[in-house]
Amino acid sequence: VTLPIGIYRATVRTTDAAFxxxxxxxxxxxxxxxxxxxxxxxxxxxxxKGESRFRKRFSLEVGVGIAQMHDDAFTRRMTDFxxxxxxxxxxxxxxxxxxxxxxxPYLSLVVExxxxxxxxxxxxxxxxxxxxxxxxxxxxxxxxxxxxxxxFMVKDRINxxxxxxxxPAFSLTRFSDNLGASPATVVGWMIRPALGCNFxxxxxxxxxxxxxxxxxxxxxxxxxxxxxxxxxxxxxGVRVSL
Amino acid sequence: xxxxxxxxxxxASCAPNPGDFAQNWSFAAxxxxxxxxxxxxxxxxxxxxxxxxxDSGLALVxxxxxxxxxxxxxxxxxxxxxxxxxxxVADVTRxxxxxxTLDVGSDGKNDETQVIPQSSWAPLAFLVRFDIPATSLTIxxxxxxxxxxxxxxxxxxxxx
Numbered sequence: 167v168t169l170p171i172g173i174y175r176a177t178v179r180t181t182d183a184a185f186x187x188x189x190x191x192x193x194x195x196x197x198x199x200x201x202x203x204x205x206x207x208x209x210x211x212x213x214x215k216g217e218s219r220f221r222k223r224f225s226l227e228v229g230v231g232i233a234q235m236h237d238d239a240f241t242r243r244m245t246d247f248x249x250x251x252x253x254x255x256x257x258x259x260x261x262x263x264x265x266x267x268x269x270x271p272y273l274s275l276v277v278e279x280x281x282x283x284x285x286x287x288x289x290x291x292x293x294x295x296x297x298x299x300x301x302x303x304x305x306x307x308x309x310x311x312x313x314x315x316x317x318f319m320v321k322d323r324i325n326x327x328x329x330x331x332x333x334p335a336f337s338l339t340r341f342s343d344n345l346g347a348s349p350a351t352v353v354g355w356m357i358r359p360a361l362g363c364n365f366x367x368x369x370x371x372x373x374x375x376x377x378x379x380x381x382x383x384x385x386x387x388x389x390x391x392x393x394x395x396x397x398x399x400x401x402x403g404v405r406v407s408l
Numbered sequence: 409x410x411x412x413x414x415x416x417x418x419x420a421s422c423a424p425n426p427g428d429f430a431q432n433w434s435f436a437a438x439x440x441x442x443x444x445x446x447x448x449x450x451x452x453x454x455x456x457x458x459x460x461x462x463d464s465g466l467a468l469v470x471x472x473x474x475x476x477x478x479x480x481x482x483x484x485x486x487x488x489x490x491x492x493x494x495x496x497v498a499d500v501t502r503x504x505x506x507x508x509t510l511d512v513g514s515d516g517k518n519d520e521t522q523v524i525p526q527s528s529w530a531p532l533a534f535l536v537r538f539d540i541p542a543t544s545l546t547i548x549x550x551x552x553x554x555x556x557x558x559x560x561x562x563x564x565x566x567x568x
Contacts, residue, residue, distance in 0.1 A: 243459055246497055246531045247560055248434055293432040294445045300436055302460065341462040343436065348462050387459040389529060 178204060220322040220366040222407035225266040225274075227374055229403025233260040233283070240385055240393030241287070249287035249302060258283065260399050266314065274314040276331055282306040282356070282382055283395040300343040306384055306395035308335040308356040316364075325364040332357040335382040337395065354384035356396060364405055372405040429479045429492065429564040430547050435466040449474040451551070458499075458529075458560045465499075465560040468506065468551035476548040478514050488541040493567040494522060494534040496559065502526040503555035508562065511546035512538050518548065529560065535567055 169191050178185045178201050185204035191197050235258050237245075264278035283306040291298045312331025318324070335356040340349045362376030380396030387393075431445040438455055442448060443466055451473025458465040466475070481489055492510070500506050502525075510520040522534045547564055551557045 243529065246529065247459060247463065248497075248563075289434060289436070291432055291434045291436045292428060293437045295437065298432070298434075298437045298444075300434075300463065341460055343462065388457055388461065389459050391459070 177207070183207075219369045220325075220372075220407075221268065221271070221318070222370070223268055225268065225405055225407040227262075227264040227266070227403055227405045229260075229262045229264075229374065229376065229401040231260040231262075231376075231399055231401030231403075232257040233380075233399040234397035236394070236397050238394055239391040240387055241285075243387060243389060243391045244287045244302070247289070248291075249289045249300070251285075251287050260401060262399075262401055262403075272315055272317060274316075274327075275311070276314050276329060277311050278309075278331060280308040280310070280356075280358075280380070282308050282335065282380060282384075285393075285395075298344050300341070302339070302341050304337045304339045304385060304393075304395075306335060306337045306382060308358070308380065308382055308395075309333050310356060310358055312358070323366045325366070327362055327364070329360040329362070329378075330358070331360070335384045335395065337384040339385070352384055352386070354382060356380055356382035356384075358396075366405075366407075370407050372407070373402065374405045375402045376400070429481070429489075429545055429566075430477060430562055431479070432477075433563045434561050435464055435559065438464065443475070446475045446477050449476055449548075456558055458558070463560075465558045466549075468504070468549065468557040468559070471551060471553055474548060474550040476509075476546055478544060478546045480514075480544045481542055483541060483543060489538075489545075489566060490541055491535065491537045491567040492542075492545070493563075493565050494536065495561065495563040495565070496524055496527075496532045496534075497529055497561040498524055498527055498532070499529050499556060499558045499560075500524050500527050501555035501557070503553045504551055504557040505553035505555075506549070506551050506557045506559075508534070509546075509548035509550065510536055510564075511548065512540075512542045512544075514544040514546040 171193050174189045176187045184207040185201050186207050187204035235256055261281040266274040266276050268274045286303045288301045310331035310333035314327050314329040316325050316327025335354045337352040358378050358380045360378030364372050364374045366372040378399045382396040383392045384395050385393035435443045437444040452469040454467040454469050455464045456467045506524040508522045509518040512519045520536045
């Protein structure tokens with residue numbers, strides 16, 4: 167940098183600190199900027215030149231929310247066969263964990279784990295030997311990878327985004343009756359478009375809200391009926407960036 | 409997760425069960441290759457899987473097969489029964505010619521016969537009314553023709 171003769175105050179930002187320096191520029195020569203003689207600045211929001219305080223390389227999100235319960239051919243068939251659910255609620259709880267590698271300024275690679283569904287149906291048949299109870303329970307999970315693209319607003323504090331992820335989905339099923347239980351693991355797939363927004367409260371900590379739709383046709387009956395463990399999901403949570 | 413399931417079944421256990429005149433209406437319980445509570449009168453039956461390998465249905469194998477169950481009705485305790493609702497879930501071809509029979513009073517004479525139409529596990533419902541109150545019901549299932557006939561549910565309940 168070419169400067170007129172004079173005494174300057176300069177702030178030097180590195181990746182992990184900021185320094186206040188005083189530099190005397192004299193005539194006819196180079197004046198090195200030595201940070202050894204500078205004063206480290208305390209409690210100053212800093213970032214290296216060209217980098218935003220709120221854009222970090224890695225992020226981790228943990229979220230909870232509610233997800234839509236829905237009937238489909240699989241569950242309607244269970245109802246026809248006399249298997250009943252005592253939970254009439256149209257929504258269920260949801261849990262998700264996501265890790266992001268913010269590879270490009272507006273594009274991130276996402277890996278996420280989702281608790282998709284806990285389902286249960288039960289049928290009680292009276293017999294001359296007493297009640298014969300049959301229950302079918304399933305717990306569905308998803309593991310997906312995808313891309314998240316977004317933009318930044320309000321000095322990079324707000325980050326709306328769109329995301330598309332896909333990957334394997336699993337259901338741990340358990341059919342039980344008076345004679346015993348038969349657990350099984352079923353593997354399928356899932357796809358999940360999502361839109362959301364991050365709100366950075368601090369360079370390393372933020373909140374997020376997300377709306378997504380999951381299609382996860384994991385369970386399949388012997389009669390060919392398929393159950394989608396997905397649906398609409400609304401989630402919010404905490405985001406930690408490094 | 410275990411706590412959640414405990415809660416689910418605690419809530420489920422608090423709910424009342426609807427009354428059924430037919431015992432073992434889902435053919436869930438079997439003993440010696442025969443559904444518990446049902447008598448094989450003629451022919452051949454088999455236990456087959458339905459929507460899940462552990463959910464069994466009753467296959468009426470040979471033409472002329474008949475099973476039945478007699479259920480005494482305690483009028484003093486259960487009240488008069490002048491009408492029953494029959495709910496069937498079955499996988500039946502047209503050629504199988506499957507019928508549900510009701511012998512009101514269990515005197516050995518079928519008072520009512522309902523043909524189960526061709527169906528692929530669709531729920532079917534019939535209403536049967538009696539002139540006199542039933543003191544006993546003999547519920548029968550018979551297959552007269554060739555073809556597939558698998559019964560998943562045969563519920564007979566009060567409709568009055």
